[in-house]
Ligand SMILES: Nc1ncnc2c1ncn2[C@@H]1O[C@H](COP(=O)(O)OP(=O)(O)O)[C@@H](O)[C@H]1O
């Protein structure tokens with residue numbers, strides 16, 4: 001199955017059922033991630049990044065559900081797999097780490113046991129073997145004295161340490177894809193850099209693909225080869241990371257890039273000169289007609305207010321969803 | 327750390343009761359059933375007969391010592407059955423929700439509406455007297471409180487990050503309930519279980535008092551009280567000592583439950599300091 005991408009999402013739609021009606025919380029979501037590739041999903045809070053990730057691992061729960069489209073893992077459709085088959089994928093082939101390292105570990109269980117449980121659950125190891133493997137897993141995320149640390153409880157560890165443990169748990173079974181949903185948002189800036197570096201190195205060594213989710217375009221572009229920018233439930237631009245910085249094509253992406261502090265210019269201009277995108281993200285139940293960005297877009301024309309733009313292929317490679325893209 | 331009087335006293339009383347039950351053959355002076363001797367009938371407490379004797383000349387001290395076995399067996403085993411039922415129903419109802427939650431809720435409401443002793447009485451009437459019937463009757467009728475607590479804990483715990491993380495990592499429902507939810511709700515469950523043991527000891531006494539408990543002549547504290555009814559003015563020691571045994575055991579369990587709540591419940595802990 002070498003030809004098929006690792007994961008392929010086609011025209012995915014996620015419905016939100018608020019009891020009286022269904023609205024699309026995300027739609028027309030398409031992207032693919034190859035084996036060992038690093039792919040980023042960027043957008044403001046509430047644009048639908050996390051629900052997209054949950055859809056990938058089959059964990060959308062009421063009131064959210066998949067309303068259409070296809071998700072393929074190694075060429076095989078996975079959204080209709082039985083609960084048991086999906087569970088086999090989760091943690092084993094597709095792993096995920098979250099924003100909150102403080103709460104993602106069970107407070108009454110030693111961290112070593114929580115790592116070991118992955119080997120017991122997915123690899124059928126005995127607890128003896130699993131405990132040994134847990135020590136190695138902890139060592140691989142550069143925790144010192146791992147044979148002592150395995151006995152620690154989560155409250156004895158710092159936030160950065162806990163996120164290391166989470167990475168050890170997520171990578172324990174050698175997954176093919178690691179989904180990292182805002183993995184460092186809750187951490188100090190210095191710790192953030194360490195954790196990102198660690199995650200990137202480990203995944204590169206093992207050939208694990210990364211789907212990195214963040215509101216921070218700078219962070220994502222730094223880690224990922226390709227980036228998709230989401231706005232109000234749609235992907236508006238998908239490009240190589242370097243291209244998106246040099247020649248952002250969608251007006252929203254241009255706004256994001258302009259609002260990033262740049263080295264050098266930051267010192268000269270000061271923070272106050274950073275450009276903000278005016279206006280707010282529309283609510284799910286209240287998406288504007290046509291292009292969803294039109295109320296905030298300086299280049300909007302009449303067609304933008306009535307017709308939703310389709311995805312255009314850019315000559316330089318990549319996709320953009322705008323009537324008047326650069 | 328401050329010495330917690332209720333924990334220490336309660337634990338000591340309960341441990342003492344268990345020790346007495348376990349060591350009964352060595353502690354008792356006579357056989358509680360066979361050593362009847364009408365020549366010693368209704369002796370008041372003395373150096374020879376520490377707690378006195380009954381109308382058949384049996385040593386009350388030895389009968390109280392052996393009676394601990396029945397009371398504690400009933401208290402511990404029936405409460406364990408209640409805890410297992412309550413946790414299994416409440417935990418799964420809180421975690422799964424939906425129709426199963428509705429069923430468990432309805433069942434719990436029925437159990438709460440009927441006084442558990444009345445319910446136990448009805449079961450005893452069907453099963454007939456005896457230790458096994460006691461265990462079943464008391465074990466099936468006092469789980470509603472545990473169930474409520476387990477359900478409420480599961481409801482609040484299931485949105486915890488580590489429970490969701492476990493789902494994402496491919497844990498099955500049963501594994502999540504056992505490894506992620508149960509250990510995190512154990513505190514209140516243990517507290518309720520300890521208090522429940524106290525009330526089971528009392529219920530055993532009540533049922534035995536009504537003649538539905540352990541069959542005579544084997545002693546239980548409740549049946550001893552029942553037998554002593556007619557002689558309460560002429561030979562008060564017949565009721566005082568088994569009564570005292572019940573009182574101290576239940577007191578011990580209640581103090582222990584309170585003490586455990588203080589150390590296991592972080593909220594009451596922070597209120598104190
Ligand atoms: N369980 C839920 N119930 C109702 N609405 C939800 C739920 N989860 C997410 N949403 C809505 O779906 C949209 C996308 O959410 P999310 O994917 O979490 O955004 P983000 O890009 O910040 O990760 C938001 O508008 C959010 O309000």
Ligand code: SF4
Nearest residue numbers: 291294297304322323
């Ligand atoms: S389609 Fe129109 S409104 Fe939307 S981003 Fe492009 S120019 Fe702006």
Ligand SMILES: [Mg+2]
Nearest residue numbers: 049050181182
């Ligand atoms: Mg999110």
